Amino acid sequence: MRFAFTDDQLAFRDAVRDLLAKECPPEVVRAAWPDGTDAHGARKGEGARADADRVAKVWTDLAEMGVLGIGVSEANGGLGMAEVDWVLLAEESGYAALPHPFVETTCVVAPLLDDTDDPHDVLAEVLAGERQAGAVSLTSALVPWGDAITYLVSIDRPQGDGWVVRRVQGGLAVGDTADQKRTLADTVDAGRRVVRLGAWQADAGFATGATAERAFDRGALGTAAQLVGLGRRMLDLSVGYVAERQQFGVPIGSQQAVKHHLADAAMALRFAAPVVYAAAWELATGAPTASRTVSTAKALASDAARLTARQALQVHGAIGYTTEYDLHLYLKRAEALSRTWGDAAWHRRRVATALGI
Amino acid sequence: MDLTWSADEEAFRAEVRTWLETELAAWRERHGNRILSGDTTEGFAQHLDWERTLFAAGYAAVSWPQEVGGRGASRWEWLIFEEEYYRAGGPQRVTQNGIFLLAPTVFEFGTPEQQAHILPRMAGAEDLWCQGWSEPNAGSDLASLTCKATRDDERGGWVLDGQKTWTTRGAFCSHLFGLFRTDPESQRHRGLTYLLVPLELEGITVRGFGRLDGDEGFAEVFFDGAFLPDDALPGGVVLGGVGEGWSVAMATTSSERGLTLRSPGRFTATADRLVELHRQRAKGDLDPGLRDRVVQGWMKAEAYRLQTLQTVTDDAEGRSAGAASSFVKLWWSELDVELHETALDLLGAEAELDDAWSKGWQFSLSGPIYAGTNEIQRNIAAERVLGLPRK
Numbered sequence: 001m002r003f004a005f006t007d008d009q010l011a012f013r014d015a016v017r018d019l020l021a022k023e024c025p026p027e028v029v030r031a032a033w034p035d036g037t038d039a040h041g042a043r044k045g046e047g048a049r050a051d052a053d054r055v056a057k058v059w060t061d062l063a064e065m066g067v068l069g070i071g072v073s074e075a076n077g078g079l080g081m082a083e084v085d086w087v088l089l090a091e092e093s094g095y096a097a098l099p100h101p102f103v104e105t106t107c108v109v110a111p112l113l114d115d116t117d118d119p120h121d122v123l124a125e126v127l128a129g130e131r132q133a134g135a136v137s138l139t140s141a142l143v144p145w146g147d148a149i150t151y152l153v154s155i156d157r158p159q160g161d162g163w164v165v166r167r168v169q170g171g172l173a174v175g176d177t178a179d180q181k182r183t184l185a186d187t188v189d190a191g192r193r194v195v196r197l198g199a200w201q202a203d204a205g206f207a208t209g210a211t212a213e214r215a216f217d218r219g220a221l222g223t224a225a226q227l228v229g230l231g232r233r234m235l236d237l238s239v240g241y242v243a244e245r246q247q248f249g250v251p252i253g254s255q256q257a258v259k260h261h262l263a264d265a266a267m268a269l270r271f272a273a274p275v276v277y278a279a280a281w282e283l284a285t286g287a288p289t290a291s292r293t294v295s296t297a298k299a300l301a302s303d304a305a306r307l308t309a310r311q312a313l314q315v316h317g318a319i320g321y322t323t324e325y326d327l328h329l330y331l332k333r334a335e336a337l338s339r340t341w342g343d344a345a346w347h348r349r350r351v352a353t354a355l356g357i
Numbered sequence: 358m359d360l361t362w363s364a365d366e367e368a369f370r371a372e373v374r375t376w377l378e379t380e381l382a383a384w385r386e387r388h389g390n391r392i393l394s395g396d397t398t399e400g401f402a403q404h405l406d407w408e409r410t411l412f413a414a415g416y417a418a419v420s421w422p423q424e425v426g427g428r429g430a431s432r433w434e435w436l437i438f439e440e441e442y443y444r445a446g447g448p449q450r451v452t453q454n455g456i457f458l459l460a461p462t463v464f465e466f467g468t469p470e471q472q473a474h475i476l477p478r479m480a481g482a483e484d485l486w487c488q489g490w491s492e493p494n495a496g497s498d499l500a501s502l503t504c505k506a507t508r509d510d511e512r513g514g515w516v517l518d519g520q521k522t523w524t525t526r527g528a529f530c531s532h533l534f535g536l537f538r539t540d541p542e543s544q545r546h547r548g549l550t551y552l553l554v555p556l557e558l559e560g561i562t563v564r565g566f567g568r569l570d571g572d573e574g575f576a577e578v579f580f581d582g583a584f585l586p587d588d589a590l591p592g593g594v595v596l597g598g599v600g601e602g603w604s605v606a607m608a609t610t611s612s613e614r615g616l617t618l619r620s621p622g623r624f625t626a627t628a629d630r631l632v633e634l635h636r637q638r639a640k641g642d643l644d645p646g647l648r649d650r651v652v653q654g655w656m657k658a659e660a661y662r663l664q665t666l667q668t669v670t671d672d673a674e675g676r677s678a679g680a681a682s683s684f685v686k687l688w689w690s691e692l693d694v695e696l697h698e699t700a701l702d703l704l705g706a707e708a709e710l711d712d713a714w715s716k717g718w719q720f721s722l723s724g725p726i727y728a729g730t731n732e733i734q735r736n737i738a739a740e741r742v743l744g745l746p747r748k
Contacts, residue, residue, distance in 0.1 A: 001433050002359045003666040084358055239743050254746040259739030267684045274663040281358045296656045348652045357635045357648055
């Protein structure tokens with residue numbers, strides 16, 4: 001028994017953390033937001049934006065580090081590592097609110113193509129960062145970073161219990177290649193650049209059963225890890241703010257009501273995180289309870305991130321309720337991710353089934 | 358990362374499981390299959406019998422060294438023992454406040470002579486220890502305590518005056534460990550001493566009173582000029598140094614709040630029983646929302662188990678949890694209430710009847726209060742873990 005990461009795993013985490021701290025600060029997250037106004041005429045965002053090419057650079061940097069292929073065998077050009085090796089990297093991508101399909105590409109599609117012998121011959125381009133791969137699950141028609149996706153899969157249970165992975169061809173509003181302009185949906189977290197998937201032709205799929213279910217579990221796991229990361233980001237912002245902000249002549253963080261809000265958020269994150277890590281280990285080792293643990297992780301992480309978002313906003317007060325301040329970038333991302341790859345209630349139902357109730 | 362148990366650990370689990378199955382049945386049989394609460398006079402005697410059964414087999418305090426009554430088990434084996442103990446439905450440990458609260462402090466601060474005397478008698482349930490901290494006017498604000506111990510060099514000992522209260526199982530215990538003000542000029546955390554007190558001394562009166570759950574589990578302890586001789590216990594009656602009581606006591610609080618008092622096995626066993634209760638009740642007309650709550654409770658117990666494995670690993674590798682034990686206390690105490698409330702809702706109108714769930718629910722209500730209220734724990738977590746400014 002040893003519930004801890006190896007020094008190598010932690011060193012890789014630190015390298016990615018450092019890269020993202022430098023290359024993916026809030027102004028880069030903002031730069032992924034489209035200009036202009038939403039469907040209601042409201043402005044989509046304010047605040048300092050980095051140049052748009054810095055958004056693309058983060059992805060290229062991650063590709064150069066080998067991160068995109070961490071879950072792909074060495075024979076297929078990856079690093080030959082497993083879920084327990086990338087779970088901390090996913091957490092860091094959440095902490096940074098990385099404006100790219102990290103979970104979809106790195107955690108789901110690349111390892112899946114590796115598992116299925118790359119049936120559409122796109123893996124090399126995905127690993128090189130030349131092609132962004134997307135995935136939608138559980139009948140969702142919203143494709144995050146949909147304007148850049150050039151390879152898309154659907155992971156679902158069309159008959160209720162059997163998992164199937166199918167390639168989605170057609171259906172993205174305007175064509176399936178990146179150079180064709182697609183229409184972004186108006187969304188709360190506009191930095192996710194969601195494109196609505198239209199009607200598409202379903203085939204029998206290229207992965208089923210355990211392979212397909214593992215692909216889904218990787219998506220839920222990666223998202224759960226991102227939620228823990230986002231929660232930590234919001235907590236860090238809050239701890240910093242309440243120590244500085246003075247009211248009644250004292251830092252507001254010295255008030256018990258504020259302390260208790262943040263202690264609750266920190267506790268929820270602190271108990272969700274080990275479940276996320278254990279789920280990664282169980283998936284990597286093929287433990288029979290792996291899917292149940294993934295669902296436990298996703299449910300707890302979703303709830304923890306949502307609680308943290310609420311408490312973080314509350315302790316910030318009005319400054320947090322602006323688009324100029326950074327908190328909303330993380331708060332909106334957390335809310336979106338808490339409901340993708342199955343929301344907390346969906347995962348609790350899956351755990352209930354696994355427990356036989 | 359490796360979340361599997363070794364073959365030796367699995368063998369230990371099998372051995373414990375078999376032993377518990379046999380011995381629990383035998384113990385219940387000896388008492389006519391009518392086991393009462395350990396916080397009643399008759400029930401306490403039954404539970405003492407059980408404690409001595411555990412001790413004879415080396416299971417009273419598995420992680421202690423053999424020389425003081427344990428079996429030198431690893432922290433991992435201790436967790437396994439706890440899982441099996443609660444899975445088998447083992448009874449409350451009436452020796453608990455000694456074994457889980459005082460013993461860690463004795464290991465850390467006791468002299469070899471104190472350790473050799475106190476620990477084996479504690480494990481063997483010959484001496485039964487209660488905790489003398491709270492006073493009528495010193496609860497969460499423990500440092501405001503006023504019980505005093507006045508030095509009497511002529512007779513060689515301490516004269517005790519004052520009152521302790523809400524002392525768990527005080528009416529059944531033989532000894533008390535507590536904090537006393539030994540420097541009359543001192544304020545707050547200074548000038549306190551951690552004393553070990555036999556309750557049979559003249560001038561000490563113990564009055565038991567009912568807890569919310571109806572058992573006579575509480576006591577108030579009055580000290581009226583009681584003389585505590587230095588040699589009342591081999592190795593002396595002061596644990597740590599005179600005037601060092603606060604820092605010595607704080608070592609016990611982190612044991613109490615953290616892992617040792619409430620191992621995950623207690624809650625995973627309760628959660629599993631809750632799942633089973635849902636299975637039984639699901640035949641009736643059950644609100645579908647209850648299933649969600651059962652799962653939520655089960656998941657939180659699982660999170661507690663996994664968080665513990667992480668903490669024990671960190672501890673073994675020298676990364677101390679420190680003040681984070683406050684989060685642990687918050688988690689298990691609130692989880693315990695949640696699990697029991699869900700069980701009562703599953704039972705519906707029947708929940709009013711006395712049974713293990715309604716009894717357990719009443720007990721669970723004490724969790725957010727004892728071992729430092731949850732409000733205090735949130736302050737500690739926010740200040741010492743998150744680093745928020747103090748008042």
